[in-house]
Structure formats: C-alpha cells, structure tokens
Amino acid sequence: MKASSSWLTLLGPRLLLYLLPLVLEITGFSSVDRGHSYPGSYKGVVGGNVSFHCPVDKTKNLDLLYFQKVGVNREQIFFNGYHSSKPLTPHPRTEMDHNNTIMHIYELTLSDSGEYECHYMYKDDMNDRRVNMVKIHLNVTALFSKPVITNNCNQANGIPLECDVKCEAHNGFPDKKIKWNELRNVSKEMWKILRNDEVPTRTELVNISSTASFNCSVGELKVSCSVDGITSDIISVCSSKASPDQSANPIIVIAAGVICGLVGIVIICVFKFKKRNTEAENTRANGHPEEVRVLNNLEATLGS
Ligand SMILES: *[C@@H]1O[C@H](CO)[C@@H](O)[C@H](O)[C@H]1NC(C)=O
Ligand SMILES: *[C@@H]1O[C@H](CO)[C@@H](O)[C@H](O)[C@H]1NC(C)=O
Numbered sequence: 001m002k003a004s005s006s007w008l009t010l011l012g013p014r015l016l017l018y019l020l021p022l023v024l025e026i027t028g029f030s031s032v033d034r035g036h037s038y039p040g041s042y043k044g045v046v047g048g049n050v051s052f053h054c055p056v057d058k059t060k061n062l063d064l065l066y067f068q069k070v071g072v073n074r075e076q077i078f079f080n081g082y083h084s085s086k087p088l089t090p091h092p093r094t095e096m097d098h099n100n101t102i103m104h105i106y107e108l109t110l111s112d113s114g115e116y117e118c119h120y121m122y123k124d125d126m127n128d129r130r131v132n133m134v135k136i137h138l139n140v141t142a143l144f145s146k147p148v149i150t151n152n153c154n155q156a157n158g159i160p161l162e163c164d165v166k167c168e169a170h171n172g173f174p175d176k177k178i179k180w181n182e183l184r185n186v187s188k189e190m191w192k193i194l195r196n197d198e199v200p201t202r203t204e205l206v207n208i209s210s211t212a213s214f215n216c217s218v219g220e221l222k223v224s225c226s227v228d229g230i231t232s233d234i235i236s237v238c239s240s241k242a243s244p245d246q247s248a249n250p251i252i253v254i255a256a257g258v259i260c261g262l263v264g265i266v267i268i269c270v271f272k273f274k275k276r277n278t279e280a281e282n283t284r285a286n287g288h289p290e291e292v293r294v295l296n297n298l299e300a301t302l303g304s
C-alpha cells in the first residue's frame with residue numbers, strides 16, 4: 001500500500017490516466033472492450049450460421065472493408081473482405097455478401113467464438129483517410145440433447161422406499177445446471193439432489209447429469225428434468241402399486257389361462273374327432289376287405 005502510493009506520487013497522476021485503461025483491459029474490467037457493450041454482439045450454435053454486419057455509411061464508396069479475428073495472443077487473423085492492397089485468401093466457411101458489407105460464417109464451431117473486427121475506409125473522404133474499426137463479439141453455444149430420465153428404486157417386498165432418479169443430457173456447451181421438476185410440489189425435505197456431474201467430450205462439448213433422491217413415504221410422484229428449456233419425459237417415481245410388469249402379470253396369467261384352456265379344448269376335440277373317425281374307418285376297413293378276401297379265397301378253392 002505504502003509503496004504503491006509513493007510510487008504514484010513519484011510518477012504523477014497523468015501516468016495513471018494512461019495506465020488505468022491498460023490495467024482494466026488486462027484484468028477484464030474495461031466496460032468498453034468486454035461484456036455486452038460491443039457494437040455487434042452475435043450468438044450462434046454449433047453447426048449453424050452467423051452473418052456479421054459492418055455498420056458502414058451506404059451513401060459513401062468504400063476503399064476497403066474486411067473482417068478479421070483477434071487471436072488468443074491478440075494476433076490478427078484475416079477472415080474475408082477487401083484488404084488495403086494485398087489480396088488475402090478468405091477463411092474457409094466464410095462468404096461476403098454481394099454488397100460486401102456482410103460476412104457469413106457457415107458451420108460454426110465452438111472455436112469460432114471470440115472477438116472480431118471490421119476494418120473499413122471510405123474512398124471519397126480525401127481529407128479523412130482513417131481506417132475505421134468496429135468490434136464484433138461472437139458467442140457460439142451448443143444446445144444439449146433432450147434430457148433422458150431414469151429411475152432406480154430401493155424396494156422392500158416390492159414397495160419402493162427410496163428412488164434415485166438420474167437425468168442426463170448430451171453434447172452441449174457451456175455447462176448448464178439441470179433443473180428438476182417435481183410436479184406434485186411435495187415438501188422439499190422429501191427429495192434432494194445427490195450430485196451434478198459434467199463430463200467433457202472429445203469435441204469440447206460436455207455431457208451433464210444430475211442425480212436426485214426421492215423419499216417414497218409421500219407416495220407416487222411425477223418427476224421430470226429440464227436443460228436449456230428442453231424438458232425430459234415425465235416419469236412416475238415411488239409408484240405405490242407394484243411395478244408395471246408385475247401389475248400386468250394377472251392379466252397375462254388370465255389371458256394365458258383362457259388361451260391354454262381354449263387350445264386344450266380344441267386339442268381334445270380334434271383328438272376325439274380323429275379317434276372317432278379312425279375307429280369308424282377301422283370298423284369299415286376291418287369288416288369288408290376281409291370278407292371280400294374270404295370270398296375270393298372261397299371262389300378260388302371252389303373254382304380249382
Ligand atoms: C446455413 O447456411 C446454409 C447455406 O446458406 C443453409 O443451407 C443452412 O440451412 C443454414 N443453416 C442454418 C442452421 O441456418
Ligand atoms: C445491397 O445494398 C442495397 C442498397 O443498400 C440494398 O438495397 C440491397 O438489398 C443490398 N443487397 C444485398 C444482397 O444485401
């Protein structure tokens with residue numbers, strides 16, 4: 001404290017005027033260069049497009065107009081447009097519109113986020129050969145997939161005591177908080193969020209999940225979760241009746257019983273009918289052919 005104040009009196013307040021913007025710039029507190037005060041602040045989503053407008057006076061002719069990106073080390077990266085003298089190769093995925101005051105960037109990626117500048121100069125102003133510059137800020141985000149909700153209950157004799165419900169959403173950016181919706185609005189003491197996780201994926205995007213625990217003493221609950229305004233399916237938690245497969249069982253048993261009974265009756269009927277038919281055929285077969293053969297034999301013996 002003492003050292004810095006003596007340092008300031010030594011150099012005078014004028015230096016402070018020069019240093020202050022620099023300090024603010026470095027620490028990120030400058031209201032001019034950061035936050036929402038950019039003349040152009042754009043939002044885009046991964047895979048989408050964005051169009052930067054350079055706010056030039058359309059009544060004047062332009063000598064040059066180009067867009068460049070400010071790199072991580074504040075280096076200038078040419079994007080597209082007409083540079084003062086040297087023709088530069090445009091950045092891939094970019095295109096200038098017919099009037100050359102708008103630049104489109106296609107198939108946005110997260111790394112397209114950052115600061116850009118539009119540099120332009122008017123042809124007509126012979127007494128003002130300044131290169132004007134406007135700052136542009138681009139924020140590229142990725143929307144999370146529709147959250148998927150899964151339920152895992154701790155049961156005793158088929159009655160749920162406590163359920164851990166997990167909500168997952170994939171491939172978004174930046175990290176978001178998963179919102180839980182308990183639709184019966186029971187006391188907040190009956191459920192708690194156990195943990196929130198964030199897993200970075202290979203493409204700079206993140207997978208997020210949240211696990212909440214529900215006390216089943218309040219009975220059946222309807223629960224969903226949301227991320228980025230997209231809500232999951234609503235699931236039933238702590239369902240007091242048996243689980244869906246078990247509750248479906250009696251119906252299946254009855255249906256199966258009825259079907260088995262019918263099949264059994266049909267089989268018996270077919271069997272009996274066949275038996276009767278074969279018996280009838282047997283009696284018919286047994287009677288006449290033998291008699292014929294006996295008669296033939298008689299004829300043969302008589303004839304010889
Ligand atoms: C981006 O631009 C291309 C070409 O104009 C178009 O086909 C595509 O539908 C656009 N995509 C989005 C997400 O706007
Ligand atoms: C070009 O500029 C003129 C005049 O400002 C405007 O009427 C026209 O729509 C612009 N064309 C395009 C493709 O932006």
Ligand SMILES: *[C@@H]1O[C@H](CO)[C@@H](O)[C@H](O)[C@H]1NC(C)=O
Nearest residue numbers: 035043138139140141173174
């Ligand atoms: C970009 O937009 C997201 C979502 O609107 C926001 O959370 C984030 O802070 C923004 N980042 C910057 C650098 O402006």
Ligand SMILES: *[C@@H]1O[C@H](CO)[C@@H](O)[C@H](O)[C@H]1NC(C)=O
Nearest residue numbers: 182183184185186187188189
């Ligand atoms: C939920 O309950 C709280 C207090 O228990 C109450 O303040 C709130 O208005 C209720 N919300 C709804 C949607 O019923």
Ligand SMILES: *[C@@H]1O[C@H](CO)[C@@H](O)[C@H](O)[C@H]1NC(C)=O
Nearest residue numbers: 170171199200201202206207
């Ligand atoms: C993120 O989620 C996607 C989609 O389910 C999956 O394919 C990928 O393996 C996950 N990544 C990580 C790092 O867990």
Ligand SMILES: *[C@@H]1O[C@H](CO)[C@@H](O)[C@H](O)[C@H]1NC(C)=O
Nearest residue numbers: 161162189190215216217218
């Ligand atoms: C659930 O709530 C009941 C009543 O408030 C309490 O007695 C019980 O200990 C709770 N169970 C768990 C697992 O927290």
